Amino acid sequence: MASPVLSQRASSASVLFSSSTSSLYAKSKNRSVRLVRVRAQTMATEKLGVIVEKNPPESRLTELGVRQWPKWGCSPSNFPWTYSSKETCYLLEGKVKVYPEGHNNEYVEIEAGDLVVFPKGMSCTWDVSVGVDKHFKFD
Numbered sequence: 725m726a727s728p729v730l731s732q733r734a735s736s737a738s739v740l741f742s743s744s745t746s747s748l749y750a751k752s753k754n755r756s757v758r759l760v761r762v763r764a765q766t767m768a769t770e771k772l773g774v775i776v777e778k779n780p781p782e783s784r785l786t787e788l789g790v791r792q793w794p795k796w797g798c799s800p801s802n803f804p805w806t807y808s809s810k811e812t813c814y815l816l817e818g819k820v821k822v823y824p825e826g827h828n829n830e831y832v833e834i835e836a837g838d839l840v841v842f843p844k845g846m847s848c849t850w851d852v853s854v855g856v857d858k859h860f861k862f863d
Contacts, residue, residue, distance in 0.1 A: 768839075771832050772824045772827050772830055772831075772832055773824060773842075773843050773846055774822060774824070774832040774834075774840060774841070774842055774843075774846075775840065775841040776832065776834060776838050776839075776840050777838065777839040777840075778837065778838055779837045779838075780839045784839070785814060785839070788812070788839075790814045790839075790859050790861075791859065793814075793859040793860055793861045794859070794860060794861075795816075795857065795858065795859055795860075796856075796858055796860055797817075797818075797855065797856050797857040797858065798852055798855065798856050799852070799855045800852050800853055800854065800855055801850075801852050802849065802850065802851050802852070803849065803850055804847070804848070804849050804850075805847070805848055805849070805850055806845075806846070806847040806848075807842050807843065807844055807845065807846045807847075808844070808845075809844050809862040809863055810841065810842065810843055810844045810862065810863045811841070811842045811860055811861070811862050811863075812839070812840070812841050812842075812860070812861050812863070813839075813840050813842075813858045813859060813860040813861070814838070814839050814840075814858060814859045814860075815834060815835060815836050815837065815838050815840070815856065815857075815858045816836060816857045816858060816859065817836050817854070817855065817856065817857040817858075818834075818835065818836055818852065818854050818855055818856030818857060818858065819833070819834075819835045819836070819852075819853050819854035820833070820834050820835070820850055820851065820852050820853070820854075820856060821833050821850075821851040821853070822834065822842075822848050822849070822850055822851075823848055823849045823851065824846060824847070824848045825846075825847040825848055825849075831851075835854075
């Protein structure tokens with residue numbers, strides 16, 4: 725997220741972030757209100773063919789309809805998996821190391837709060853260290 729620069733007068737103010745309006749409201753001690761527009765951004769990174777977006781804002785999840793997607797979960801375990809379709813998932817709980825086939829012992833670590841895209845055709849091994857609860861969608 726972009727960091728707004730507040731004036732010295734507002735720097736001692738109480739600050740609230742409203743994700744629905746993407747605005748930052750600063751209310752100073754003398755009751756004046758200053759509105760600073762900020763742009764909510766999240767960074768998506770790609771590693772070994774897996775795209776991970778850390779802690780996307782609720783507005784992004786709503787835009788994608790994530791809360792209406794089916795859910796899946798598992799306890800700590802280790803298992804192979806092949807994606808017959810592209811999967812987008814949002815981890816509510818869990819911690820996983822995903823080892824894509826053909827990349828030696830390199831892995832992608834995903835955890836609660838991550839929005840993840842796995843490409844169609846990818847074969848990998850899931851090493852689940854903390855039980856998973858996730859929303860998912862296949863395209």
